[in-house]
Amino acid sequence: MAGDDAMLTTPLTPLHQELGARMVPFAGYSMPVQYPAGIKQEHLHTRKAAGLFDVSHMGQVWLTGNNVDEALEKLVPADIVGLPVGRQRYALLTSESGGILDDLMISRHEDGFYLVVNAACRDADIAHLRAGLGDSVTLTEMTDRALIALQGPKAESVLAELQPKVAEMTFMDNWQLSLMGEPAIISRSGYTGEDGYEISVPASIAEDLVRRLLQAEDVEAVGLGARDSLRLEAGLCLYGHDIDTETTPVEANLIWAIGKARRADGERPGGFPGAERILEQIAQKSAARKRVGLTGQGKAPVREGALLYRVGGETPVGTVTSGNFAPSVEAPVAMAYVDRELAEPGTELEADVRGKRRPMTVAKMPFLRPGYQR
Structure with a gap:
């Protein structure tokens, strides 16, 4: 729904305000960036207990019809035909040039396919899906x-x-169950690197459900600020920052999102937008740059947009796309794109932060051990 200032709201907006959230514009919505406890406390509480997030700004889509899996597979490099009922898969919408239009979650159910797309890309994604x-x-x-x-x-x-x-x-299970007497779609997945769930419910029961969950001693409300630092520690991309239309899945270090059946030697090779370029980059190892993790020293973060250099070098060799202080790692961490030959963990680089060079080290991601229930 739209608010008085034309900013969209979610069914939980009144509750956020009641809980003392600081609301900010995000993807056209008024969303809570933090609550009185603060971003660091919300982050650490999620790692040790349970954080509750409103992600109702995300787009939710239901697909039905004949051969939906085959039709959807023509738009993404993931293996959708081989996706079992009750399972979810991370996927990418790719362009004809091999760039990433968006990343999304796709799950198969007995009666259709359920998709979750990013809020900022929702309208474009839905138009792209309808056309394709x-x-x-x-x-x-x-x-x-x-x-x-x-x-x-x-x-x-x-x-x-x-x-x-x-x-x-x-x-990555995704099941249709009931919650509080209403139909729910529940996945065991998330955007934090922790075990957890994403829960789709009718808007009419959302506030009652959240109030019920917040009654638990282990649950605290968490805003967008901690959501960002949690996903960064987990090495998870944010669309429009770490991946975009100018980035291929190979450059983004997301080859694992290209199903084995869709690769050059698979059962159903190619057949998705940009396949020629993407599969060539895999086969020839020809991507000139690569997404990497970086760790720094001290407390000050290295933010998005900072240029990276070889130690003592004068020519930029990369750019930071996400950066923050990581409370659970107790160090500044970042994601960046660097020249391919500099992507090995342990490589020493320097980041330009307001005219001063800061030492950074290429590191494996995620920056901490995931807590997924496998």
Whole structure:
């Protein structure tokens, strides 16, 4: 729904305000960036217990029709035909030039396919899907639902109080269950590197559900600020920053998102936009740059846009795309694109921060061990 200032709101906006959230514009929505506890406390609480996030700004889409899997596979390099019922897969919408239009989640159910797309790309994604899927597929935008994420090591015990079956789920399961007497779509996944769930429910019960979850001692409300630092520690891309239309999946170090069946030697090679360039980059190892992790020293973060140099060098060799101080790592961390020959972990670089050089070291991602329930 739209607010008085034309900013969109979610079904949970009144509750955020009641909880003392600081609201900011994000992807056209008024969203909570933090609550009174502060970003660092919200981040650390999610790592040790359970953080509750409103992600209702994300786009939710339902697909039905004949051969939906085959139609959808023509738009993404993921293996959709081989996706089992009740399972979810990370996917990329690619352009004819091999760039990334968006990243999304796709799950198969007995009665259709459920997709979650990024808020900032939602309208463009839906138009792209409608044009590419053809008349045999019916696309329904699920505008009457909220999306909530419950993330952290205590997420299972809390949510299982309301729906015991969630304890049987493993990482990337996506099931249709009931919550508070209403139909829910629940995935065991998230954007924090922790075990947890993303929960789609009718907007009419969203506030009651969140209030119920917040009654648990282990659950605290968490805003966009901690969501960003959590996903960065987990090495997860933010669209429009770490991946975009000028970046291929190979450059982005997302080759794992290209299904084995879709690769040059697979059962169903290619057949998706940009396949020629993407598969050539895999085969020839010809991508000139690569997304890497970086760790720094001290407390001050190296932010997006900082140029990277060889130690003592004068010519830029890369650019930071996300950067922050990582509370769980207790060090500045960043993601960046660097020249391919500099992408090996342990490579020493320097970042230009307001005219001063800061030492940075190429590091493996994620920056901390994931807590996924496999």
